[in-house]
Amino acid sequence: MGNLNMAALMLIMWIVSTAKATPAVVFDVRKYGAKTDGKSDITEALSSAFKEACASATTSKVLIPKGTFQLRQLCLKGPCKAAVEIEVQGTVIAQTDSNKMKTDGSWVSFKYMDRFTLSGGGTFDGQGPKAWGTCGKKYCKQLPINLRFKSITNGLVKDITSKDSKQFHVNIMSSKNLEFQRFTISAPPESLNTDGIHMSRSQNITIKNSNIGTGDDCISIGQGSQHITISNVKCGPGHDNGVRIKTWPASFEGSVKDVIYEDIVMNNVANPVVIDQVYCPANECNAKLPSKVKISNVSFKNIRGTSATPVAVKLDCSSGIPCQGVEVADIDLTYTGKEAPAALSECSHVMPKISGKHSLSICGVSA
Numbered sequence: 001m002g003n004l005n006m007a008a009l010m011l012i013m014w015i016v017s018t019a020k021a022t023p024a025v026v027f028d029v030r031k032y033g034a035k036t037d038g039k040s041d042i043t044e045a046l047s048s049a050f051k052e053a054c055a056s057a058t059t060s061k062v063l064i065p066k067g068t069f070q071l072r073q074l075c076l077k078g079p080c081k082a083a084v085e086i087e088v089q090g091t092v093i094a095q096t097d098s099n100k101m102k103t104d105g106s107w108v109s110f111k112y113m114d115r116f117t118l119s120g121g122g123t124f125d126g127q128g129p130k131a132w133g134t135c136g137k138k139y140c141k142q143l144p145i146n147l148r149f150k151s152i153t154n155g156l157v158k159d160i161t162s163k164d165s166k167q168f169h170v171n172i173m174s175s176k177n178l179e180f181q182r183f184t185i186s187a188p189p190e191s192l193n194t195d196g197i198h199m200s201r202s203q204n205i206t207i208k209n210s211n212i213g214t215g216d217d218c219i220s221i222g223q224g225s226q227h228i229t230i231s232n233v234k235c236g237p238g239h240d241n242g243v244r245i246k247t248w249p250a251s252f253e254g255s256v257k258d259v260i261y262e263d264i265v266m267n268n269v270a271n272p273v274v275i276d277q278v279y280c281p282a283n284e285c286n287a288k289l290p291s292k293v294k295i296s297n298v299s300f301k302n303i304r305g306t307s308a309t310p311v312a313v314k315l316d317c318s319s320g321i322p323c324q325g326v327e328v329a330d331i332d333l334t335y336t337g338k339e340a341p342a343a344l345s346e347c348s349h350v351m352p353k354i355s356g357k358h359s360l361s362i363c364g365v366s367a
């Protein structure tokens, strides 16, 4: 457990346009039957308000005002006629019992929309505590994740909190040009499988100025993802590991390339810098067969702070396809353990380019 301040993982940058033309038509859920008595279930009201907003020929906004509302389960689906914003000012609460939810794997989903915004300073509370651990320590596929974004293009999620999801907090799939800013994720350290944000098959996804503390993985990037930028994100408390690329042995062919980890502060993190191509928890795979994923052009630059494990830098590449173009510069990590040996590195099947100043020897090149 530890804190990892991901000051900048930068692949590309752009300027966010905030220009707004005509004011949006507002569809307030109170007009559709939602009450602000703290107990009101807004499933139907939100669904109806959204349907009208989605059919509006001009920019529209669905408003969930301040207050506490129950929401059973909902999929808000486009395509819509114009840009739609959902402004959540209040707190929306899930059912405690996931058996009452359809097993489509999500609590609230947003799908097939272009120019979609989710905003407002509000909270989605997944009511996770009773669900955590119901599958033992294992990953529990049938539990719903809090927020799913599928096939969203030109989207913005800002000033939103996801709290105590029953499973992963956010899943982004098949989306393009989607930005998260000032996004907060919170779940206690003992929650199970409450990963922060997972994405796959997506392009140009940005996560910035955000705070993710879940007791599990912070941000994970799965297959088919390109042009991902993560900057100024605080991760923790969370799982062990700081910045990590992992691939299974005996895997399908694939590649991971052009990754820059830069300007990151580690605060008592176990395994702060890792490439692990023999990732095989609980011996679920044949660890003797090499990974077929090719890792190239990866740099770790200006990473500093404290390591909770003696091995602060571990570059364990595939024996079948060694890593290429790995660059390590300016690593300043100290081990915090009592017996306090100096922090170490472990390297196999990699010959990194090493430059700058280091507080530890990296792959045999002394500090």
Ligand SMILES: *[C@@H]1O[C@H](CO)[C@@H](O)[C@H](O)[C@H]1NC(C)=O
Residues within 6 Å of the ligand: 014, 015, 016, 017, 154, 155, 176, 177, 178, 179, 204, 206
């Ligand atoms: C990336 O997405 C942002 C919105 O999040 C958009 O403003 C920008 O133009 C996109 N960049 C490219 C190269 O498409």
Ligand SMILES: *[C@@H]1O[C@H](CO)[C@@H](O)[C@H](O)[C@H]1NC(C)=O
Residues within 6 Å of the ligand: 258, 259, 297, 325
């Ligand atoms: C390595 O990555 C950088 C940044 O993504 C890119 O500009 C560069 O062309 C890549 N180099 C190679 C050899 O692929």
